Amino acid sequence: MNSFFQLLKQHTTKTIAETEIIPYPTPKLKQLKKESKDVIARGKKIFLDLLLDISPSIVIMHGKTTVDHMVELLMRKGLLNATSVNLNEKIESMEQRAPLFEIPYQSGKIGKFFGCRHFMYYGQRGESFNSFKGNIIKAIESI
Secondary structure, three states: OHHHHHHHHOOOOOOEEEEOOOOOOOOOHHHHHOOOHHHHHHHHHHHHHHHHHHOOOEEEEEOHHHHHHHHHHHHHOOOOOOOOOOOOOOHHHHHOOOOOEEEEOOOOOEEEEEEEOOHHHOOOOOHHHHHHHHHHHHHHHOO
């Protein structure tokens, strides 16, 4: 992941956020599913408030579960409509779209959201992510 973000820093000084959207800190996703729905809902609200406050130009969502959570949060907030993203699509296909979707922030700024496989699959040089890296760089350069 550090290698990926070093690459991005060579192309922009814009705010870039990366997230897994795990709304409550647990060591494993299985443990998160055992948590109270109220705790998880509160974690999602805090996450969304922070995201909207920071208003990053680029948001990189790694992992299909992250994309699912983000879409749910943004739809509930009215910032994204149901036809913007096909959640039945595989994450590898989502990677090829640049960006996956965009949302307007209250400030008038636009946030571009990208979905990709989890970074645990990146490796040292991220060769299997080359297409995704190219899409991100093109998007960064267009901002």
